[in-house]
Amino acid sequence: xxxxxxxxxxxxxxxxxxxxxxxxxxxxxxxxxxxxxxxxxxxxxxxxxxxxxxxxxxxxxxxxxxxxxxxxxxxxxxxxxxxxxxxxxxxxxxxxxxxxxxxxxxxxxxxxxxxxxxxxxxxxxxxxxxxxxxxxxxxxxxxxxxxxxxx
Numbered sequence: 001x002x003x004x005x006x007x008x009x010x011x012x013x014x015x016x017x018x019x020x021x022x023x024x025x026x027x028x029x030x031x032x033x034x035x036x037x038x039x040x041x042x043x044x045x046x047x048x049x050x051x052x053x054x055x056x057x058x059x060x061x062x063x064x065x066x067x068x069x070x071x072x073x074x075x076x077x078x079x080x081x082x083x084x085x086x087x088x089x090x091x092x093x094x095x096x097x098x099x100x101x102x103x104x105x106x107x108x109x110x111x112x113x114x115x116x117x118x119x120x121x122x123x124x125x126x127x128x129x130x131x132x133x134x135x136x137x138x139x140x141x142x143x144x145x146x147x148x149x150x151x
Contacts, residue, residue: 003123015069029090029149030070032058037078043069050080057120059149075148093131094147095119101140112140126150 035056040047043066064071070087073079075094095115102109105127115121115135121142124132130141131150144150
């Protein structure tokens with residue numbers, strides 16, 4: 001009887017672990033490939049258009065997938081389905097609060113620019129708690145707190 005219970009508990013444990021890991025497996029950041037992208041109510045071209053994004057490189061969080069469609073959520077919590085052909089690997093973030101852009105990845109470096117809340121920033125690379133970004137004509141480093149689009 002003890003062996004039966006042990007096997008049952010191991011089986012339940014394995015199922016639980018696989019469920020937890022698969023539920024987060026689809027959550028990655030992506031960006032829009034084009035300037036005009038339809039967001040649909042469901043994962044098919046037959047589904048009605050819910051709204052249209054008009055911002056290339058806009059970062060989105062992929063929260064689900066079904067065949068060639070990805071369910072996304074944006075930094076304002078809008079969600080819907082986008083065809084995979086309209087998405088690319090994430091290359092941008094959005095500042096969720098006003099931030100300072102620094103010349104080097106340290107708070108003691110020379111400030112380069114003030115980044116306003118809601119600004120779309122192009123990612124170059126991230127290291128530890130800092131990301132190197134481009135914002136218009138400015139290039140520098142920002143802390144990874146209060147930005148949306150990176151894990």
